[in-house]
Amino acid sequence: MQGNCSIHPSYAEHRQAAISLGRTMESKLDLDVGVLEACRQLAAQIAERLAAETAGKTTVSVERTVTRFLGVDGISDLDVPLPNVLVGHVHDGGGLGRGVAYWLGNAMLLSGRSAQEVAEAVSAGTLDLCSLPLAQEGAIRTLITRECEERMGEVARRADERREMRERLGEGPTPLRYMLSGTGNVYEDVVHSVAVAEAGGDVVSVTRSTAQSLLEHVPYGPTTEGYGGSFATQENFRIMREGLDEWCERNGRYVRLSSFCSGLCMTEFATLGAMEGLDNMVNDALYGILYRGINMQRTLIDQRVSRMIAGYFGMVINTGEDNYLRTAEALEAAPSVTASQFINHRLALDSGMREEQVALGDAFEIDPPTTNGLLYAWAQAQLTRELFPACPIKYMPPTRHMDGNLFRTHACDTLFNLITVATGQGIQTAGVPTEGVFTPHMYDRVVGLECVDYVFNFARDLGEEIQFKPGGLIQTRAGEVLHKAHELLERIAEVGMFGAIEDGTFGDVRRRIDEGRGLEGIIETDERYFNPALEVMEGVGVV
Secondary structure, rough: OOOOOOOOOOOOHHHHHHHHHEEEEEEEOOOHHHHHHHHHHHHHHHHHHHHHHHEEEEHHHHHHHHHHOOOOOEEEOOOHHHHHHHHHHHHHOOOHOOOOHHHHHHHHHHOOOHHHHEEEEEEEEHHHHHHHHOOHHHHHHHHHHHHHHHHHHHHHHHHHHHHHHHHOOOOOOEEEEEEOOOOOOOHHHHHHHHHHHOOOOEEEOOOOOOOOHOOOOOOOOOOOOOOOOEEEOOHHHHHHHHHHHHHHHHHOOOEEEEEOOOOOOOOHHHHHHHHHHEEEEEEHHHHHHHHHOOOOHHHHHHHHHHHHHHHHHOOOOEEOHHHHHHHOOOHHHHHHHHHHHHHHHHHHHHOOOHHHEEEEEEEEEOOOOOHHHHHHHHHHHHHHHHHOOOOOOOEEEEOOOOOOOOHHHHHHHHHHHHHHHHHHOOOOEEEOOOOOOOOOOOOHHHHHHHHHHHHHHHHHHHHOOOOOOOHHHHHHHEEEEEEEHHHOOOOOOOHHHHHHHHHHOOOOOOOOOOEEEOHHHHEEEOOOOOOOOHHOOOOOOOO
């Protein structure tokens, strides 16, 4: 792989560039710089401890990702994805602690077959990888690393082409208008996504079929039936990207495509998204831990690798702090949102991401009857913007307290739009009047986008004209949230991330470290563990 590719420098270069960016901006909140820096240092300590606690472990999803980067694709006669067949075979043979790449490379070297041909032979029951004679380890590593470098280089070149297309066609001004869709039928999703683009949307996100995050495999091929959304598959990603690209070329404006990169196949979704030209991916382990019952160790290991992939291939991730406010009261939980943002930010940087790739989550979820709720929401949005000035914050609309009153919901969305543009958020998920009633129709989404356009244009430079009253409600509230977030980070640094999750720190939801879905998919690695994809991304590959 070429070392001078524009969007995929080495892991170390990514990390250093990320840490050096966006440390200062003009503050309207008069924040305590000492407390801010202390929060950053605590987040670094928490991330370092988490890395130590998960060191020496891989997961079945990470290993399946390696096979995908080596070209393994397709399904068995029983419709099981071949990456699952291959990794399951090595796992059953007791060899996964050395990494699936070792056994796959050994078979390729001895037989002269490709990785795909080896996987097909294993699936057919004619090849047992763990019983083969062992070739010289250095030769195995050289072969498999070069194969991985070549295939990852192809993905990187497509990512370069994607970046060039964005630059050639141009995108809308920030905040980017982000709209959810998802009919269950991928072909209908293309129709809806084009309609979103026609209505002015800048990012189309196809919601994933309900509970797909709990599947230990990625379905194969196009799908036309889903529940609450469409299945995330490589072919569905390709179909969606192709449909949007046709519209983009005809209309001379680039529209981003987003999907979900979480759950038991988190790292595989990152890989498939990179392969098929996705621009953004919802990527947050805490959502799966808190709201899907996925084991915390498993998904935090997967999260790190998935973010390495997203960072390496230039994708933007959207984190999920907004979800805490759906199970915890927004005013009380604000410090936990801010603390989580500090931690998520640091974990992303430590995975080699650039700050402009880290769209931290925030939400407009204060109960509407709250006196001066608008000012409290404004304080939180401005605080997030100032704490992470180089990150394209993803701001989420009101959902929890929407009760079917279309007019009140539309009014709340309008105020939400006002704060979004006034505080300079990077990405905004557009609200819809029918939130809390039913899955929105296409026209409901158009109405939501029309409201966004109206407010964004009508108040475009409002934020530049505003200074907050010294010692007033907004400055005071922001300072209080930051100080409480600092106290919370101090406690998390003492108990560790796993302990904080067990204590119910985030979203008032408690989970145990030794429970949860996917726990059996964690593998202890031995001292000779080999993962060529990680080595390529970290710049350790064969010269």
